[in-house]
Amino acid sequence: MPPVLVCHDLTFSFPSGEIALEELTATFTEGFTGLVGRNGAGKSTLIKLLAGTLTPTSGSVERPERIGYLPQDLVLAGDRTVASVLGIGTVLQALARVDAGDGRLEDFEIIGDDWDIEDRVRAELAAFGFSDLDLDRRIGTLSGGQVVLLALAAQFLARPDVLLLDEPTNNLDGPARDRLYQAVRRWPGPVVAVSHDRELLELCDQIAELRDSAITFYGGNFSAYTAAVATEQEAAARAVRTAEANLKRQRRELIEAQTKMDRHNRYGKQFAEKSNMPAILAGAMKRKAEVSQGKLRGGHEADLDEARKQLEEAEERVRDDDRVRVDLSATSVPGGREIVITDDLVLRNGVEVDLHIRGPERLALTGGNGTGKTTLIDTVTGAVPPRSGRVTGYVPIRLLPQRLQILDPDLPVLTSVSRLAPGADDNTLRARLARFLLGADVITRPARTLSGGELFRASLAGLLLAEPAPQLLILDEPTNNLDLDTVAALTSALRQYRGALLVASHDRPFLDEIGLTGEISFTAEPPPGRFARVEALASSAE
Incomplete structure (x- = not known):
């Protein structure tokens, strides 16, 4: 699928010096992508960088011209009207002037092809559960969940090139969540959503997992992602067991080699003493033995170091999947x-x-x-x-x-x-x-x-x-x-x-x-x- 958003060596640091993301490179494609990761992994920071509301410390983001962004903590002035939030206030005012016979040339330019804007808005609002919502109503009179759905309806009317959502179902009740799920299903363009809502994540085409400033993409929905991670972890656990066995073998072989060398040195010394071997010849044989033993020891130690490295790499692939286990x-x-x-x-x-x-x-x-x-x-x-x-x-x-x-x-x-x-x-x-x-x-x-x-x-x-x-x-x-x-x-x-x-x-x-x-x-x-x-x-x- 063609790329929609591309991150190049993206780094972001807070004024305190804390690094949220470091040299992240990733490409988001068409379809619905669920962005997941632990608290503190940098998901909300990344979505803000993708939206352009944050500027990266270094690196860059390639994005389409028109970005739709629904933040996690949506704050809108309570005295704004529904029409203002939907972004149609100016068009409605121009239509009112034209209907009253006071229209000017600029009013027709504002209206453009939106002569049926009220009908389209009513249809869109109905899809979000607002059947008879007065467009002049102040949003301060709406519930928090209604404001979120209203803001999402505004995005559907604006039709941006890509839609970014940050925990959109937080604080939504069951019916409001269902309407949001339905809206996401019918969204025609690419979507990237930060979410821990498993029902929403089941609608995804792919899951992007953010971990240690790196993104791994998994095809399919959340169930496919969890199955893939489970398979990866089984393989990682097997790799750890294999690496541990190899490390034990290398340690054992090093000990055995050291034991053989010590025995060989002892026998060589005894032979030289009993045979009255000339000192110069005994010294030459000793130096030759030390060189051979050094090479042998070095080979075993190198194998041991490599076994340790393999074990460390295998352990890094195993996730910290501890669960709370308590006696209550x-x-x-x-x-x-x-x-x-x-x-x-x-x-x-x-x-x-x-x-x-x-x-x-x-x-x-x-x-x-x-x-x-x-x-x-x-x-x-x-x-x-x-x-x-x-x-x-x-x-x-x-x-x-x-x-x-x-x-x-x-x-x-x-x-x-x-x-x-x-x-x-x-x-x-x-x-x-x-x-x-x-x-x-x-x-x-x-x-x-x-x-x-x-x-x-x-x-x-x-x-x-x-x-x-x-x-x-x-x-x-x-x-x-x-x-x-x-x-x-x-x-x-x-x-x-x-x-x-x-x-x-x-x-x-x-x-x-x-x-x-x-x-x-x-x-x-x-x-x-x-x-x-x-x-x-x-x-x-x-």
């Missing part, structure tokens, strides 16, 4: 035990709730943005009072909020976690934190200096290791802004968690992987205050 037996609750019961509960937004959690149930909170999921979480945890009724919790409850306000940002991680678990000594906590993939170099640093993945694992560890151990764990959109490796670590930890779970999330693959037993679904527009609880899929309380 203290979180266990027996089937049928009461966890949370509500009595005539009405949330502050007017939604009536009838909630009864028992045993180690794993319940998903699903529904559109603004329907009451976070309000229910805040009410269960006691952060906000209900309008009426009450919530009774029978076990220790812990919440992992979206913004991870668990650890003191200015204290070392170990210190913050020890405050949550005062009965555990530092050595015990160090061992437990290591099982969350948090080594000594991480837990001795202030929380504010951690990477996104490190902070998430440290916050999760703080909650799960807290005293008393949480027997109901509540998570609010836990996979937002997490890379795929961190999502895997979270999934691994939750599989080992033995208490009850209440998880608000739009990430369906994640919900499927943690073993739900039921679902609480909020409707987009609940009738005077009800939401329906879906029957448990396999209630553990039975």
Whole structure:
């Protein structure tokens, strides 16, 4: 396929001197490319360099003239109108003047071939779920998800040569995600999307993995990528085992050769002494033997060095695929035990709730943005009072909020976690934190200096290791802004968690992987205050 974007020795350094990308060379082609990599790998930096919103420290980017870019943190002035965001405000004003009989020559030039612009805009907005959206409406009155879809609709109207998306599904609810998936399917040109959304990545034609300032392309969607990486890792593991065996053999052969040389020297010396060999002849034989032995030793040592090199190269191809492995037996609750019961509960937004959690149930909170999921979480945890009724919790409850306000940002991680678990000594906590993939170099640093993945694992560890151990764990959109490796670590930890779970999330693959037993679904527009609880899929309380 023809190239669309080409990076030549691309390097970018922040003013602090930190290098985000170094001498990256890559070519993006037609089709839909998913850009993946760990948090901190430089994905968002690269997409900004591709879009031209950042200037490289060195190197260059070849790009088409018209680039469409939807940033991760989309910030638009709330007083802008829908028409302004869609980029049609000037055309609409010109059309209005012409319809009123006040049109001038420049108005006809502005309109060009866009006499039907309103009809085309209405059709495009309908495709994104905006059926009767007033073009003069201020976007400050729209939800965050609606603004993202509106900005994407603007790109569809502009039809740039290439579309760049940075985590486009973050903070979108299920229906909004579905509309975005449909939009990407019908986009006619090339797309490059930074994403950890596996449903979106399943639509890709190829996956570009950014790792150590280098990009590797894998043909096919995310499933094909994971299969290819698994095959690569199996081969890399075999190569390591082969290299380790070769290194052991070379070491053994060097020892055997050294032993033979020592024995030969000893016998030679004894022979020279017993045969009264002239000193000059004995010296010549000794020098000859030393030369031969040096060559032999040098050959074995060279083979040993080569074996070490091969092992290092093989180990470099093996990824750090550690998973969280912890003992969370203290979180266990027996089937049928009461966890949370509500009595005539009405949330502050007017939604009536009838909630009864028992045993180690794993319940998903699903529904559109603004329907009451976070309000229910805040009410269960006691952060906000209900309008009426009450919530009774029978076990220790812990919440992992979206913004991870668990650890003191200015204290070392170990210190913050020890405050949550005062009965555990530092050595015990160090061992437990290591099982969350948090080594000594991480837990001795202030929380504010951690990477996104490190902070998430440290916050999760703080909650799960807290005293008393949480027997109901509540998570609010836990996979937002997490890379795929961190999502895997979270999934691994939750599989080992033995208490009850209440998880608000739009990430369906994640919900499927943690073993739900039921679902609480909020409707987009609940009738005077009800939401329906879906029957448990396999209630553990039975």
